Structure formats: structure tokens, C-alpha cells
Amino acid sequence: MTAPHIAITTGDPAGIGPEIILKAAAALAPRLAAGELALTVIGPRATFARTARELGLRDPFAAGAAAGPAFIGVGAEGEDVRTGEISAAAGQLAYAAIERGVKLALAGAADAICTGPISKDALNQAGHHYSGHTELLAALTGASGSVMMLAHGNMRVSHVTTHVALREVPDRLTPERLRRVVSLTAGALQRLGIARPRIAIAALNPHAGEGGLFGTEDITVTAPTVAALKAEGHDVTGPVPGDTIFVRLRAGQFDAAVAIYHDQGHIPVKLLGFAVDPATGKWNALSGVNVTLGLPIIRTSVDHGTAFDIAGRGIASEQSLIEAIDYAVLLSGKGRGTGAAPAGAGGAAGGG
Numbered sequence: 531m532t533a534p535h536i537a538i539t540t541g542d543p544a545g546i547g548p549e550i551i552l553k554a555a556a557a558l559a560p561r562l563a564a565g566e567l568a569l570t571v572i573g574p575r576a577t578f579a580r581t582a583r584e585l586g587l588r589d590p591f592a593a594g595a596a597a598g599p600a601f602i603g604v605g606a607e608g609e610d611v612r613t614g615e616i617s618a619a620a621g622q623l624a625y626a627a628i629e630r631g632v633k634l635a636l637a638g639a640a641d642a643i644c645t646g647p648i649s650k651d652a653l654n655q656a657g658h659h660y661s662g663h664t665e666l667l668a669a670l671t672g673a674s675g676s677v678m679m680l681a682h683g684n685m686r687v688s689h690v691t692t693h694v695a696l697r698e699v700p701d702r703l704t705p706e707r708l709r710r711v712v713s714l715t716a717g718a719l720q721r722l723g724i725a726r727p728r729i730a731i732a733a734l735n736p737h738a739g740e741g742g743l744f745g746t747e748d749i750t751v752t753a754p755t756v757a758a759l760k761a762e763g764h765d766v767t768g769p770v771p772g773d774t775i776f777v778r779l780r781a782g783q784f785d786a787a788v789a790i791y792h793d794q795g796h797i798p799v800k801l802l803g804f805a806v807d808p809a810t811g812k813w814n815a816l817s818g819v820n821v822t823l824g825l826p827i828i829r830t831s832v833d834h835g836t837a838f839d840i841a842g843r844g845i846a847s848e849q850s851l852i853e854a855i856d857y858a859v860l861l862s863g864k865g866r867g868t869g870a871a872p873a874g875a876g877g878a879a880g881g882g
Contacts, residue, residue, distance in 0.1 A: 532864070533565055533566055533567055533568045533864070534567060534568065534641050534642070534858070534859045534862050534864035535568040535569075535570070535639075535640050535641050536567070536568070536569055536570075536640065536641065536642050536643070536644050536855055536858050536859065536862075537569075537570045537571075537572060537631040537634045537635060537639075537640035537642070537643045537644070538551055538554075538569055538570065538571045538572065538599070538631075538643070538644045538645075538646070538851075538855070539572050539573065539624075539627040539628050539630075539631045539643060539644075539645045539646055540571070540572065540573030540574070540577070540578075540623075540624070540627050540646050541624055541627075541645060541646025541647045541648050541832075541836065542620050542621070542623075542624045542646070542647065542648050542649045542652055542836045543573060543574050543577040543610075543611050543620055543623050543624065544611045544612060544613055544614060544615055544616065544617065544620040544649075544652070544836070544838065544841065545614075545646075545647055545649065545835070545836025545837055545838055545841050546647070546836060546837045546840065546841050546846035547573070547646030547647060547836070548573065548577050548578050548581040549581055549585060549587070549841070549842075549844065549846045549848075550646070550832070550846050550847070550848040550850075550851045551571055551573075551578075551646060551848075551851065552578065552581060552582055552585075552587045552588070552589070552590070553587065553846075553848035554848040554851045554852050554855065555569070555571070555588075555590050555598055555599050556587070556588055556590075557848060557852060558852065558855070559590075559596075559598060562597065562598055562599065563596075563597060567855075567859065568600075569598075569599035569600070569855075570599060570600040570601070570602060570634070570640060571591070571599045571600070571601050571602070572601075572602045572603075572604060572627040572630050572631050573603070573604060573623070573627050573646075574603065574604055574605045574609050574610060574611070574623050575591065575601065575603040575608075576608045576609055576610040577610050577611060577623075578591060578601075579591075579592070580610060581613075581842075584842065585842075585844040586844070587844075602630060604623055604626040604627050604630060605622075605623045605626060609623070611623065613841050613842035614838045614839070614841045614842060615838070616649055616651050616652045616655070616838070617652060617655065618652065618655035618656045618657075619656075620649070620652045621648075621649065621651075621652030621653040621654070621655050621656030621658065622656040622657075622658075624648045624649070624652065624653060624656075625653060625656060625658045625666075628643075628645060628648075628663075628666065628667070628670070629670060631643040631645070632667065632670045632671060632827065635827035635828070635829075636671065636826065636827060641828065641858070641862040641864060642827065642828035642829065642830065642858035642859075642861060642862050643827060643828070643829050643830075643858070644829075644830050644831065644851070644854045644855050644858050645663055645829065645830075645831040645832075646831075646832065646851070647831070647832055647834060647835050647836045647837070648662075648663060648836065649835075649836050649838075650662060653666070661693035662692070662693050663820075663822070663829075663831060664676055664678050664692060664693075664822055665693070667822055667825055667829055668824075668825065671825050671826050671827060672826075673824055673825045673826060674824075675707070675710050675824055676822055676823065676824040676825055677689065677710065677711050677714045677715070677822070677823040677824050678692050678820065678821075678822060678823075679715060679718060679786075679820075679821045679822075679823055680795060680796065680799040680800075680818060680819070680820055680821075680833055681799070681818065681819045681821060681857065682799050682802055682803040682817055682818040682819070682833070683802070683817075684779070684780065684782060684785075685776070685779060685780060685798065685799050685802060685803075686715075686719070686779075686785065686786040686787070687776075687779075687786065687787050687788075687789050687795040687796075687798070687799055688711050688714070688715040688786060688787075688788050688789070688795070688823065689711070689788070689789050689790075689791070689792065689795050690702065690703055690707055690708060690711050690788060690789065690790045690791070691703075691790065691791050691792065692791075692792045693792065694791075694792075696791065699734070699790060699791045700734065700745075700747050703734060703747055703751055703752070703790055704751065705751060705754070705755045705758075708731065708751070708752065708755045708788070709755060709759065710824070711788050712729055712731070712759060712764065712766060712788060714823035714824050715727070715729055715786050715788065715823065716729060716764065717823070718821065718823055718861065719785055719786055721860070721861050721863065722860055722861070724785050726765055727765065727785045727786060728765045728767070728783070728784045728785045728786075729764070729765065729766050729767070729784060729785065729786050729787070729788060730766075730767045730768055730770045730775050730778065730779065730783075730784040730786075730787045730788070731752055731756060731766065731767070731768030731769055731770065731787070731788045732768070732769065732770055732771075732772050732775045732787060732788060732789050732790055732794060732795075733748045733752065733768070733769035733770060733771050733772055733775075733790075734747045734748055734752070734769070734790045734791075735747065735748055736771070736772075736773075737771055738752075738769045738770070738771050739769075748769040752768055752769040753768075753769060756768045756769070767784065768788075770787075772794055775787050776798040780798075780802075799818055799833070800818065800833065803816065803817040803818035803833060803850075804816055804817075804818075804834075805817070816832070816833070816834045816847050816849060816850045817833075817849050817850055817853060818832075818833030818834070818850055818853070819831070819832070819833055819850065819853050819854045819857045820832065820833050820854070821857060821861070828858055828861045828862055829858075830854040830855070830857045830858040830861070831854055832850040832851050832854055833850050833854075834850055
């Protein structure tokens with residue numbers, strides 16, 4: 531079996547993307563040298579060279595460097611951006627890297643893409659009007675109905691809706707959408723080694739509507755959809771009240787949960803994945819992966835943002851990126867990763 535080949539897009543080059551990619555490349559060097567993994571990094575060459583120089587990091591793309599990741603440049607020769615500043619130029623470079631990565635994956639030249647964090651503001655300033663990676667990737671691949679899944683250890687959470695106003699969420703909770711999210715989530719879990727996934731669906735309303743006192747969507751949409759899915763052989767539970775579903779997921783009662791809206795699913799995963807130093811009140815480690823389901827390609831990503839406030843300081847953690855690369859390897863079916871992501875990915879192993 532050939533080594534899994536993952537294309538890594540830099541994200542917004544003014545953020546921490548270049549730094550964490552350089553650090554991840556160093557950490558993964560033994561696997562690259564052993565031929566267990568192949569990486570292609572896509573981004574502005576000048577930014578990586580400057581980042582390595584200023585932060586004292588090894589530049590694996592420099593002339594004469596030992597074998598490491600391949601590199602594909604985007605933008606003009608020598609094009610760079612100002613670290614920590616939102617700009618249309620940075621947004622365009624981020625878009626160009628994503629577009630190139632998608633083309634590689636669609637052509638079969640990469641088994642998956644792993645994306646660095648982008649700035650939605652910069653992306654839109656550059657004229658690419660998308661609310662996030664998920665929507666952009668759907669447009670570039672011609673996919674419809676893609677689904678965001680976040681993963682941290684055994685906390686795997688897919689979303690019925692993501693970047694929409696809360697007032698729009700009830701209208702977007704439909705049997706068709708719920709079915710698609712469950713189906714894509716089950717398929718992803720099976721690729722991660724879970725033969726019969728147990729999936730819980732969160733309630734939209736407090737207490738799952740309390741018999742209709744607090745809303746009827748859980749009664750009229752979720753409950754009958756769950757009943758139909760069960761009749762078809764799916765191991766699905768719901769609606770489960772939002773204040774207990776993630777405790778039960780963490781306890782291992784389910785293999786994944788389906789959140790109805792963005793913050794309902796993001797908060798528990800990020801609460802567990804962001805390690806905070808109690809002495810300083812700052813987080814010192816970021817763990818978690820963002821996976822886009824329903825695309826014709828495999829895509830994973832870090833589960834954090836551009837962190838403009840710490841960009842260029844040399845303190846960004848590459849942990850989430852390495853986990854995202856491992857998840858991409860697992861989903862490609864070509865390897866088992868390092869063991870970081872696999873520990874929570876199911877029986878064998880284990881993301882806006």
C-alpha cells in the first residue's frame with residue numbers, strides 16, 4: 531500500500547497557519563522519512579521562509595533541506611503578508627491554496643486535504659463570499675448538503691446547521707436534513723472502524739420541548755425521523771435533551787451526537803479540547819479536529835481559528851493540526867495515524 535498523501539493548505543497566511551505547519555512538519559519528520567506518510571503543503575513560499583527565520587524554526591522547503599513535505603506555491607513570487615493583520619491579500623492567498631488543494635484531491639493526486647484556519651473577514655474582503663470553509667469547499671467540489679463534524683477523543687459531534695442565525699435554525703431542522711446528517715455521520719464512523727455506530731440526536735428545545743410547552747420541533751420533526759431511522763436499522767436515539775446528551779456521549783453511551791445548531795455542538799467539544807492554564811487564564815494546548823462530510827473528497831481541519839493575537843510569537847500549538855492529519859489518514863483508509871487521533875476514533879483509533 532502506498533503511503534497516504536495529504537495536502538495541507540496554509541489557511542490565512544497572516545495567522546498561525548504557517549507556524550503550526552512548520553512545527554507539524556518537524557514533528558512528523560520521522561514518518562515522512564520512513565515513507566509512512568506523504569505531505570504536500572500549499573501556500574505562499576515567502577511567508578513560510580520568513581516565519582521559519584523569525585521564529586527559529588526549520589524550513590523544510592528551503593534548498594538543500596532534508597527530505598520532507600513537498601511544496602506548492604500560490605500567489606506572486608515573493609508575495610508575503612503582514613502577520614496578525616486581516617487583509618484582502620491574505621484572504622486571496624488562503625483561497626488560492628484551498629482551491630489548489632481541492633483540485634489535487636479531485637484529481638486523485640492527494641488522498642485528502644487538511645486545511646489551516648482561515649479568516650472569514652479576509653476571505654470576503656478578497657471577494658469570496660462564503661461564511662466558512664464548509665460552504666467554500668461545497669462550492670469548489672459541487673457538493674450539496676455537506677455536514678460539519680467536530681471530533682475530540684470520543685466526542686464526535688455533527689451539525690444539522692452551522693453558520694446561520696439562531697432564528698433560522700428551526701426552519702432548517704427538516705426530516706431530510708436530519709436523515710442526511712445521520713447517514714453521513716454513520717458512514718464516517720464506519721470508516722473509522724465502528725461497525726454499528728450509536729448516534730444520539732440533540733433536542734432543539736429545552737427538555738426536548740417538555741411535551742410542547744417549549745416548542746414542538748422535537749416532537750413533530752426529530753422524534754418521527756428517529757423512529758423511521760430505527761425502523762430502517764439505524765442505532766439512533768433522540769431527541770436527547772441538550773443539557774445531558776454530551777455528558778452521555780463523553781461517558782461512551784454513544785459513538786457520536788448530532789447537534790442542531792453551531793454553538794450547541796461546538797461548545798462541549800472546544801471546552802474539552804482547549805487546555806487552559808489556571809495560573810494565567812490562557813489556553814496552552816488545542817486539541818480537536820473539524821471534518822467536512824458529504825464532499826467527494828476527504829477534508830479535515832484544525833478545530834481553532836487564525837489566532838491573529840498570537841501569530842508571529844512562536845507559541846502556537848501544532849497539536850490540532852497533527853490530529854487533523856491523522857484523521858485524514860484514517861478516513862483515507864490508508865493508515866492508522868500516530869495514535870493521537872486514533873485513540874478517540876473508535877475501536878481501532880481515535881474540527882469553523
